[in-house]
Amino acid sequence: MSIEVRNLVKKFGSFKALDGVDLKVNDGELLALLGPSGSGKTTLLRIIAGLDWPDSGEVSFNGEDALAQGARERHVGFVFQHYALFRHMTVFENVAFGLRVQPRAIRKDEVTIRARVKELLDLVQLDWLADRYPSQLSGGQRQRIALARALAIEPRILLLDEPFGALDAKVRKELRKWLRSLHHEINVTSIFVTHDQEEALEVANRVVVMDKGKIEQIGSPDDVYESPATAFVHSFIGESIELPVLIADGVVRLGDRPLRLAADGLAPGASRLFVRRHDMLVGPPGSGAFEGAVQHVRNFGPVQRAEVALSGGQTIEIDAPRGRELRAGDTISLEPRRYRIFADA
């Protein structure tokens, strides 16, 4: 099922949670909504589910108006950040809930319901927990039960709100891989919300980066990482070095120092230069665009992370490969292998 969202606006008091959002989600896609807290991503998800209503704008599923239907009629599976499992029901009854509340005319008989719940518990590999209560499960188990419960109604769309947000790092990583292979298996159009860039880049086919109620960029994980469309995307995704620069007469200046960087096609005025930490190449003094002195060095496996005081006064952190060891006090030159400059808004 494809989803189309047009010019969605939602205000909470004077706070604009969504400020004119347009989005198209293709059938069978696994899409990530990525952004800091307060960027409007959860609000967008809740509006698609029918748990919230926009002030203006349109939402359609396969071309038909979804806003004309309530959450109950939309047939959307929703997985909550804090699971929202029914605490007084067993795991089995939680998963069976969506089947038991169906109108009598289409409700399946008990044998079919039992078989279907068993199948879903097998799918999330937790059939042995059927008689437990939610309070007896670990966080990762609760999340998978919540997913099985949402899948029980054979949803047309699956929506996941920070699905791994409340889990510890190791369980998160396992569940990420698991979610991707599960999506591959059931192939239902899915959207998940996250503030964790690594999660978005690793799991999704396409990533939507949001900030302050607006979409900053839509693209494949490679797109948003390799060619960020805005300064926000560059600083939010991946570790970036950010320096205030001035463009004038085709020259990029840091403070009063001109940098040996191409300024073709850049609008004159105050701008910001972005470089990935690992894109700063270390060379002997005088060989690169920046000069600086190494302050501290710490080793992280294959890289050494060095704090470098630039001659202009700014301090930056770079990731250099091991091999040519840096030491505190070294005078070095830095050359950005790749960089981007965005004019200040």
Add this chain to the structure above:
Amino acid sequence: MTMQIADSVSLSAPDAKARAHAAAARNNLRTEPRAVRIVIIALAMTFLSVFVVLPLVVVFAQAFSKGILAYFAALADPEALSAIKLTLLVAAISVGLNLVFGLVAAWAIAKFEFSGKTFLITLIDLPFSVSPVISGLVFVLLFGAQGYFGGWLRDHDIQILFAVPGIALATTFVTFPFVARALIPLMQEQGTQEEEAAISLGASGLQTFFRVTLPNIKWGVLYGVLLCNARAMGEFGAVSVVSGHIRGETNTMPLLVEILYNEYQFVAAFAIASLLAMLALITLIAKTVLENHLDEGQDASEH
């Protein structure tokens, strides 16, 4: 799918151990000398004995002072039976009404945002902050012969004051906060996510209420009903103003106790009082049991 995920099952045993440790730590913290501790504990015990246990013992001692037969004869008196019946009837009406009103009010406050919410919360507490006598007088002002609706009621031959409806209304008013007060914090803590989950799974409003909301708050509801009932049966002030004290008709148990006492019928007065005292004891025990259930519910909801 072949991928395996490591599972860990959370057990409750370490929890209990941690609690025992915490308790031991608290005990180690006491620094007062032994003598001071004994004095403080003795003071508390003496106070409780004189002000709580002694009156309770006196009630039963007086009730049985002329023997068991006199006790049961006092209870079998037609006036006593009528008072017991009326008390049960009034309690049933006001608990029933307050169960519905309390649920609705708590639901509105806990699950929706609206202007005037703080005002509503304050209003719910009003019956607690007003003297019951004044609550009763309000109904006299409204429904009495000289009251706002008095003329209309007389024309239509409807009796509210000095009859069951007036007593039930006054009792309902005085006991209104109990159910709502028990449910508001519970429902606020539980939030709306389970209801949202139920609706997105296709449940109707009624299905959501009976399958998800009500089971989650059932211990809280029972707790509120218990306290509401205890107060409804024991209410004196407000009922005294609206009842009219018609013997064998509009006297509830607390009113009858006072009348009998004033007429020097001590055995009869204390026999009825002993029933109220037993109600209080049963309420206390049930309250303790329910509080344990409420705590368990809270533990289960911790993530």
